[in-house]
Amino acid sequence: MRMCAGIRCSFEDTAQFMEGVVARLFGEDTVKVFEGFSLLVCRGEFAEAYLLRGEVADLVKGLLGSGRVPYAAGLYVGRLRKSRPTFVPSVDFLSFLYSGLGGFRRALVVGERGLKPFLYGKDVLKASVLECFEPLSKGEVVGIVGEDGFVYGVGLSVIDSCRGIEGLRNVDVVAENVFDVGWYLRGGTEARERKFKV
Amino acid sequence: MGDLPRFSDVSDPLEWVVSRVRPGRRSKAVASRWGYRPYMVERYLNILGSWAEVGRLLQSFELSVSPSVRCNTLKVRDCGLLVERLERLGFEVKPIEWAEHCFEVVGGVNTVSTLGATHEFLIGMYYLYRGRASLLPPLTLSPVAGERVCDLAAAPGGKATHMAQLMRNEGVLLACDVSRSRMRALRSNVERLGIRNAVLLRIDGRIVPDIFPSHFDRVLLDAPCSGEGLIMLDPSRKVKTSMRDLVRMHELQVELLNAALDSVRPGGLVLYSTCSIAPEEDEFVIAEVVERREDVRVERVDAPLRLSEGVEEYFGLELPDYVRLCVRVWPHIHGMEGFFMCLLRRVD
Numbered sequence: 001m002r003m004c005a006g007i008r009c010s011f012e013d014t015a016q017f018m019e020g021v022v023a024r025l026f027g028e029d030t031v032k033v034f035e036g037f038s039l040l041v042c043r044g045e046f047a048e049a050y051l052l053r054g055e056v057a058d059l060v061k062g063l064l065g066s067g068r069v070p071y072a073a074g075l076y077v078g079r080l081r082k083s084r085p086t087f088v089p090s091v092d093f094l095s096f097l098y099s100g101l102g103g104f105r106r107a108l109v110v111g112e113r114g115l116k117p118f119l120y121g122k123d124v125l126k127a128s129v130l131e132c133f134e135p136l137s138k139g140e141v142v143g144i145v146g147e148d149g150f151v152y153g154v155g156l157s158v159i160d161s162c163r164g165i166e167g168l169r170n171v172d173v174v175a176e177n178v179f180d181v182g183w184y185l186r187g188g189t190e191a192r193e194r195k196f197k198v
Numbered sequence: 199m200g201d202l203p204r205f206s207d208v209s210d211p212l213e214w215v216v217s218r219v220r221p222g223r224r225s226k227a228v229a230s231r232w233g234y235r236p237y238m239v240e241r242y243l244n245i246l247g248s249w250a251e252v253g254r255l256l257q258s259f260e261l262s263v264s265p266s267v268r269c270n271t272l273k274v275r276d277c278g279l280l281v282e283r284l285e286r287l288g289f290e291v292k293p294i295e296w297a298e299h300c301f302e303v304v305g306g307v308n309t310v311s312t313l314g315a316t317h318e319f320l321i322g323m324y325y326l327y328r329g330r331a332s333l334l335p336p337l338t339l340s341p342v343a344g345e346r347v348c349d350l351a352a353a354p355g356g357k358a359t360h361m362a363q364l365m366r367n368e369g370v371l372l373a374c375d376v377s378r379s380r381m382r383a384l385r386s387n388v389e390r391l392g393i394r395n396a397v398l399l400r401i402d403g404r405i406v407p408d409i410f411p412s413h414f415d416r417v418l419l420d421a422p423c424s425g426e427g428l429i430m431l432d433p434s435r436k437v438k439t440s441m442r443d444l445v446r447m448h449e450l451q452v453e454l455l456n457a458a459l460d461s462v463r464p465g466g467l468v469l470y471s472t473c474s475i476a477p478e479e480d481e482f483v484i485a486e487v488v489e490r491r492e493d494v495r496v497e498r499v500d501a502p503l504r505l506s507e508g509v510e511e512y513f514g515l516e517l518p519d520y521v522r523l524c525v526r527v528w529p530h531i532h533g534m535e536g537f538f539m540c541l542l543r544r545v546d
């Protein structure tokens with residue numbers, strides 16, 4: 001375990017994370033997508049997880065051995081939290097997962113007209129949802145995907161399954177915006193980061 | 199040239215030059231007409247040798263350069279798809295023949311701010327450059343999959359992410375920078391572009407060899423510099439930098455280049471680059487380092503297009519022969535931002 005400016009990083013049990021967190025949310029078969037990676041967790045104000053392949057993990061080990069911590073490394077997996085949602089995946093993690101699986105899970109495909117406001121930080125409304133991929137759970141994360149198949153962000157589902165969309169009105173929120181790829185461009189305030197503090 | 203004092207004969211070559219840069223009447227007049235500090239114009243005359251060529255250089259700094267994009271093949275399988283999407287948005291793009299997967303945005307709503315806010319940009323289909331010269335260092339250093347690579351001054355990540363693309367996300371890329379705010383930009387770019395073989399480290403590059411001595415196959419040092427090659431993008435640089443600032447920059451650049459050489463393995467390559475046309479930050483840094491070390495050799499730069507040779511003589515001082523192997527991008531000759539590159543090999 002290494003600590004620097006209040007941040008501690010250490011390699012943790014990858015299998016436990018995959019089975020306990022990723023498989024629970026996205027299905028048992030997701031584990032195979034991440035074979036050969038090691039899990040690095042850095043805990044400071046937030047707990048952030050990364051998956052690292054061989055040489056990347058070796059370099060990070062060298063770094064930790066010298067008393068330093070990386071700013072980020074490998075594939076950024078997302079944030080680990082104590083309360084629900086206990087895992088907020090990154091856009092890149094979802095992209096990697098979906099391409100490894102060859103399909104979407106726990107995802108909403110949003111049309112162009114809904115994507116624009118989403119990229120300004122707005123929530124996803126029923127009117128803009130084109131497709132829904134199970135499983136969904138209320139208060140849990142959901143991938144927000146464009147018609148082009150790219151992941152545009154992460155939401156928090158307000159419904160427990162795709163069927164729940166039917167009972168909503170067009171103007172009702174289906175997923176709250178947690179993070180979207182426009183966030184950094186907007187000057188990414190820390191307020192929203194705090195909302196998902198560990 | 200035989201009678202000129204040589205770099206190695208002078209105890210402090212940079213001070214030697216600084217004391218000799220005395221702008222003449224014509225330099226002062228030209229500087230005032232174009233809005234430059236007079237010492238800059240005096241240097242351009244010394245390097246280029248004629249007022250006609252100085253005029254062409256100053257004129258080229260008044261022209262705008264078109265932005266460029268690098269299609270991110272880590273996320274986009276067919277760059278034709280990106281071109282189609284950009285054209286649908288009203289941009290007109292033209293392939294850059296010497297840089298695979300790269301395009302100049304020549305027409306349409308081609309402001310950098312628009313190109314930096316499209317959905318295609320946000321999902322990491324491309325990296326946006328204000329000019330084309332920044333594409334040269336990664337293509338010249340040319341890292342490949344599986345190597346250990348370090349970028350010692352990486353933020354915001356144009357070159358680091360390009361190298362990760364050339365490495366096909368395999369091997370490892372240590373991307374360092376000292377600036378906290380620029381580190382955030384680097385991280386955002388690395389995540390946006392789907393780079394998974396990088397380790398980002400906020401550190402003073404001069405400390406890197408203490409942690410990773412003789413470790414990397416290739417190191418890029420795209421050094422912090424005055425930006426004297428970027429006047430067309432930022433005219434404030436016509437007056438921003440004094441000769442003294444250049445001397446301070448030079449000292450940091452020498453220390454960083456030594457750190458780059460100490461962190462590359464024997465046999466490995468270091469590419470030194472700057473977006474400056476100032477010999478003080480370019481050939482003088484190379485000579486200062488190479489003259490004092492036994493374990494380094496300057497190699498011929500195999501750049502993807504023909505560039506100009508390094509400056510061999512400056513204010514009557516003869517620089518070592520090998521600086522000729524370094525290359526310069528001149529705005530008035532190559533139609534790009536001013537740039538400098540030099541390739542060094544660490545030898546046993």
Ligand SMILES: C[S@@+](CC[C@H](N)C(=O)[O-])C[C@H]1O[C@@H](n2cnc3c(N)ncnc32)[C@H](O)[C@@H]1O
Binds near residue numbers: 351352353354356404
């Ligand atoms: C020319 S810029 C690098 C641009 C970058 N290579 C790219 O392509 O996007 C120089 C960088 O050096 C960084 N820098 C300045 N002093 C440094 C030092 N001592 N160690 C590491 N980085 C430093 C600056 O923060 C700046 O980001």
